[in-house]
Amino acid sequence: MEHVELSAADLLLRPWRDEDAPAVRDALRDPAIAQWNPQAGGPIDDEVALLWVRRRADWSTGGHASMAVTAAADGELLGSVSLHRIHDGDASIGYWTVPAARGRHVAVRAVVRLTDWAFADLGLHRVELCHAVANPASCRVADRAGYPAEGTLRESYRYGDGRRYDEHLHARLATDR
Ligand SMILES: CC(C)(COP(=O)(O)OP(=O)(O)OC[C@H]1O[C@@H](n2cnc3c(N)ncnc32)[C@H](O)[C@@H]1OP(=O)(O)O)[C@@H](O)C(=O)NCCC(=O)NCCS
Numbered sequence: 001m002e003h004v005e006l007s008a009a010d011l012l013l014r015p016w017r018d019e020d021a022p023a024v025r026d027a028l029r030d031p032a033i034a035q036w037n038p039q040a041g042g043p044i045d046d047e048v049a050l051l052w053v054r055r056r057a058d059w060s061t062g063g064h065a066s067m068a069v070t071a072a073a074d075g076e077l078l079g080s081v082s083l084h085r086i087h088d089g090d091a092s093i094g095y096w097t098v099p100a101a102r103g104r105h106v107a108v109r110a111v112v113r114l115t116d117w118a119f120a121d122l123g124l125h126r127v128e129l130c131h132a133v134a135n136p137a138s139c140r141v142a143d144r145a146g147y148p149a150e151g152t153l154r155e156s157y158r159y160g161d162g163r164r165y166d167e168h169l170h171a172r173l174a175t176d177r
Contacts, residue, residue: 001059004121006067008113011106013067013081016053020068023077023098025049033096036135037080038160062086065122069097069110081110083118089125091118095141102137111145119174127172130157132165142170 006013016024027033028044041048056066066082079097093115097106111129118124129147131138142149147170155164 001062001065003059004065004117006113006117007072008109010072011078011109011113012070012072012075013110013113014070015059016057016066016068018050018053020053020077021046021049024053024080027077027080027096027098028052030099032099035160036132036138037094037096038158056082065114065118067110067114069095069106078106079110081107081114083114083122083124083127086122086124089123090128091122091124091126092128092130093118094129105144107141108144111141111147115145115172125174129170129172130167131170132157132159132167134165139168142168145172146176147172148176 003015025044025046028039028049059065063086064082064084065086068077069079069081070077077098078101079095081095083091083093085092093111095107095111115127118127129142130153131142133152150169150171153167153169156167158164
């Protein structure tokens with residue numbers, strides 16, 4: 001898959017770059033991101049962060065499209081949004097925002113923009129979004145981004161504290177209004 005950049009008002013979604021690694025290191029150390037977007041492996045250091053951005057910058061398998069969410073004005077890193085498990089018209093979407101960017105609907109706007117691109121340009125039919133029931137902010141992002149809830153998955157995912165949590169499954173279809 002070819003890299004793209006997507007604009008959304010004051011946001012620019014763009015592929016990850018090596019120079020994002022220090023900001024990613026700090027973000028992945030945020031307790032809320034460590035809990036709800038857990039990374040495999042040990043502590044987050046510079047090397048882990050660099051591998052993280054390089055893995056996400058490589059779209060060559062066609063299985064994911066991972067974007068840095070930045071401020072269009074000055075390039076500040078605000079968050080992450082990614083389509084993953086892209087296969088046969090389906091994908092899943094994930095996201096986080098850095099603490100300083102929260103409360104401005106950055107995640108909602110990034111999810112809407114990437115989803116619109118997924119339907120219009122990738123030709124996907126269904127995008128799923130899962131979050132822990134214990135993470136109500138993420139539920140709000142899903143609702144606001146037009147992903148209706150479809151049900152509760154019981155103890156379906158092990159989060160950062162090592163415990164399994166129930167999750168809400170939300171999804172959008174290309175044919176949704
Ligand atoms: C969840 C997250 C992505 C939301 O980021 P954001 O775009 O900055 O979202 P906002 O802070 O603007 O909040 C979005 C909505 O959630 C609401 N919200 C925020 N914190 C909340 C909480 N603790 N409980 C309930 N609602 C909450 C906001 O009021 C807002 O609702 P509104 O649209 O009615 O105003 C961000 O908090 C985050 O990165 N958290 C840690 C990692 C994470 O949870 N990732 C998602 C994994 S599925």
